Amino acid sequence: MQPIISINGLVKTFPVGNGFFCALNDVNLKLGTGEFVGLVGPSGSGKTTLLNIIGSLDTPTEGKAEVLGHSIGELTAKESAALRNKDIGFIFQSYNLLPVYTVYENVEFPLLLQKMSADTRRKAIMEALDWVGLTNKEQSRPSQLSGGECQRVAIARAMVKRPAIVLADEPSANLDAKNSHNILQTMRKLNEELQTTFIFATHDEKVMQYLKRIVYLQDGEVERDETVNQPNRNE
Amino acid sequence: MIKFLWKGIIRDKGRSLLPVIVVSIGVLCVVFLDGLMGGVMNNMVKMTANFQTGHLKVMTRAYNGNEAQKPNDLALLEVDELIKDLHQKYPNIDWNPRISFGGLLDIPDSRGETKAQGPVAGSAYDLLSDDSKEAERLGLQKSLIAGQLIRRSGEIIISSDFADKFNVQPGDTLTFFGSTMYGSMSFMNYAVAGVIRFGVGMLDKGAIILDLSDARQLLDMDNAAGEILGFLPDEHYDREITESIKQDFNAAYADNSDEFAPVMLQLADQNGMRDSLSYMGSVSFIMVLLLVFALSIVLWNTGVLGGIRRYNEFGVRLAIGEEKKHIYHTLLVESLLIGGVGSVIGTAFGLGISYLISIYGIDYGAMMENLSMMIDPVLRAEVTLRMFYIGFIPGVLSMLIGTALSGQAIYKRNTAMLFKELD
Numbered sequence: 001m002q003p004i005i006s007i008n009g010l011v012k013t014f015p016v017g018n019g020f021f022c023a024l025n026d027v028n029l030k031l032g033t034g035e036f037v038g039l040v041g042p043s044g045s046g047k048t049t050l051l052n053i054i055g056s057l058d059t060p061t062e063g064k065a066e067v068l069g070h071s072i073g074e075l076t077a078k079e080s081a082a083l084r085n086k087d088i089g090f091i092f093q094s095y096n097l098l099p100v101y102t103v104y105e106n107v108e109f110p111l112l113l114q115k116m117s118a119d120t121r122r123k124a125i126m127e128a129l130d131w132v133g134l135t136n137k138e139q140s141r142p143s144q145l146s147g148g149e150c151q152r153v154a155i156a157r158a159m160v161k162r163p164a165i166v167l168a169d170e171p172s173a174n175l176d177a178k179n180s181h182n183i184l185q186t187m188r189k190l191n192e193e194l195q196t197t198f199i200f201a202t203h204d205e206k207v208m209q210y211l212k213r214i215v216y217l218q219d220g221e222v223e224r225d226e227t228v229n230q231p232n233r234n235e
Numbered sequence: 236m237i238k239f240l241w242k243g244i245i246r247d248k249g250r251s252l253l254p255v256i257v258v259s260i261g262v263l264c265v266v267f268l269d270g271l272m273g274g275v276m277n278n279m280v281k282m283t284a285n286f287q288t289g290h291l292k293v294m295t296r297a298y299n300g301n302e303a304q305k306p307n308d309l310a311l312l313e314v315d316e317l318i319k320d321l322h323q324k325y326p327n328i329d330w331n332p333r334i335s336f337g338g339l340l341d342i343p344d345s346r347g348e349t350k351a352q353g354p355v356a357g358s359a360y361d362l363l364s365d366d367s368k369e370a371e372r373l374g375l376q377k378s379l380i381a382g383q384l385i386r387r388s389g390e391i392i393i394s395s396d397f398a399d400k401f402n403v404q405p406g407d408t409l410t411f412f413g414s415t416m417y418g419s420m421s422f423m424n425y426a427v428a429g430v431i432r433f434g435v436g437m438l439d440k441g442a443i444i445l446d447l448s449d450a451r452q453l454l455d456m457d458n459a460a461g462e463i464l465g466f467l468p469d470e471h472y473d474r475e476i477t478e479s480i481k482q483d484f485n486a487a488y489a490d491n492s493d494e495f496a497p498v499m500l501q502l503a504d505q506n507g508m509r510d511s512l513s514y515m516g517s518v519s520f521i522m523v524l525l526l527v528f529a530l531s532i533v534l535w536n537t538g539v540l541g542g543i544r545r546y547n548e549f550g551v552r553l554a555i556g557e558e559k560k561h562i563y564h565t566l567l568v569e570s571l572l573i574g575g576v577g578s579v580i581g582t583a584f585g586l587g588i589s590y591l592i593s594i595y596g597i598d599y600g601a602m603m604e605n606l607s608m609m610i611d612p613v614l615r616a617e618v619t620l621r622m623f624y625i626g627f628i629p630g631v632l633s634m635l636i637g638t639a640l641s642g643q644a645i646y647k648r649n650t651a652m653l654f655k656e657l658d
Binding site for chain 2: 082
């Protein structure tokens with residue numbers, strides 16, 4: 001499998017007082033197309049920092065992080081934004097939908113940035129809403145939706161541009177068990193149908209049940225990297 | 236994208252309502268003040284033109300040099316011929332000879348003995364010719380508070396100031412004492428036709444009005460006049476047209492060194508009107524500038540508050556892949572839309588209020604009694620074409636500047652913190 005994410009000797013430090021805090025230390029990782037992988041570890045283990053670097057929101061201090069052939073440390077701000085806009089989808093714990101816009105418009109926003117034609121946009125949006133089962137809510141506002149529905153809109157927004165990679169930071173943390181399973185099943189289904197690589201930062205057991213691969217992080221280092229042969233849930 | 240932003244502005248009252256209100260109020264002030272100042276300026280120009288300067292004025296050079304003294308011994312002669320020439324050269328201009336003079340008015344008792352005397356400032360206008368617009372131009376009918384206008388030779392109109400002071404009524408006979416243009420003594424009896432009050436201190440103090448023919452007879456000024464005033468069609472002053480006529484007329488006499496040769500001035504050349512007109516223009520400009528400054532500061536703060544409120548939204552947009560520069564541009568586009576809406580609303584209200592004040596006016600005559608300014612005591616705004624767009628300059632500009640300043644914060648946003656900030 002050709003890796004779409006290749007991380008070699010990655011170090012990330014942050015200045016703290018007179019010294020430095022090492023968030024990631026000599027991380028080596030390769031992720032391929034269609035993976036459903038979780039970065040698992042306790043708070044402060046470096047999950048989010050790694051997610052930031054893969055999402056070109058941050059740059060390595062040392063080492064190399066290549067995402068879809070782009071060396072993250074060498075991208076300009078404009079190139080980083082273009083990479084995120086075209087190839088990377090984001091799903092947040094708190095959904096972060098734009099409250100004044102409808103479901104349809106929230107999902108439409110990434111496509112507006114790509115200057116897509118109205119017809120093409122409409123087709124893509126309706127398809128994305130269909131994936132998450134919200135075609136009947138296209139004119140609803142986020143305030144009229146449940147938490148699970150909001151997160152499904154966030155998934156549609158991340159997926160509408162057909163990205164190669166989706167980064168999800170604790171996507172089920174604000175959801176009850178039933179909704180958590182629903183959205184994880186949705187993501188798993190999209191992963192399999194569209195071959196999108198999903199990368200989670202989580203320490204939620206519910207999420208871990210769905211992962212095909214788990215990378216355990218501890219104090220900024222990869223402690224274990226396990227492939228789960230038979231995920232517990234696959235519907 | 237603009238449609239998308241517009242939806243956000245319409246739906247998110249927190250984003251648009253306060254800025255729209257601030258811009259509307261600011262624009263309303265600019266439009267209304269512009270209308271009011273335009274009205275005051277127009278009023279001042281009109282009053283000054285009608286009573287003192289005309290849009291154009293022809294005098295002898297000598298008279299012009301001593302104009303403040305109204306020296307009738309230096310008056311224009313052969314006025315009929317001069318006016319005929321003026322009509323031929325400038326057919327659209329209404330030319331009117333006038334005479335200003337001073338003297339004593341004697342009020343007799345029932346036996347014909349002098350009861351009282353008072354100094355008066357007289358003005359003579361062509362009031363009895365059929366085609367004369369002078370009575371209408373001076374607003375004599377609406378300023379009449381007793382009696383009637385001059386209808387025949389031998390009648391006089393006096394100011395209410397004089398009438399009150401000496402208890403003179405319409406129908407009384409008064410005697411004027413003065414001197415002719417050649418310096419000899421002159422006196423004549425006149426019947427008081429009416430009592431007039433303009434409401435302007437300098438016009439009402441000891442003023443008397445005669446018909447031009449009576450004044451010519453009284454002052455021995457046959458076919459003479461102190462001044463010939465010219466008025467543009469529709470009584471509308473135009474600085475460029477009058478300047479061009481003035482230069483054309485004066486060029487014809489450029490080689491004539493006679494001090495009694497006629498000279499033409501336009502309104503802006505007289506009574507410091509050029510400075511007044513420039514001053515009012517500068518005041519308008521400064522007013523707009525100050526308002527842009529004040530509104531920009533308010534809208535800067537509003538923008539900062541909006542930025543804090545929309546912190547998450549900007550974070551998501553950055554994460555999704557929108558460039559900081561693009562977010563900044565969309566904020567500026569939003570500010571143009573909001574500034575535009577606020578300007579439309581402010582302009583509409585400003586025009587509405589100005590229109591009402593142009594119709595009904597504000598009477599501040601009581602405050603004007605002791606003023607020597609040539610200005611109508613009823614303040615009226617003037618609705619002009621300029622008012623339809625002038626408010627957009629401070630409205631849109633201040634919103635744009637306010638947003639441009641507050642929006643800079645987006646460049647300080649650290650994308651590495653987005654996941655933490657958005658969770």
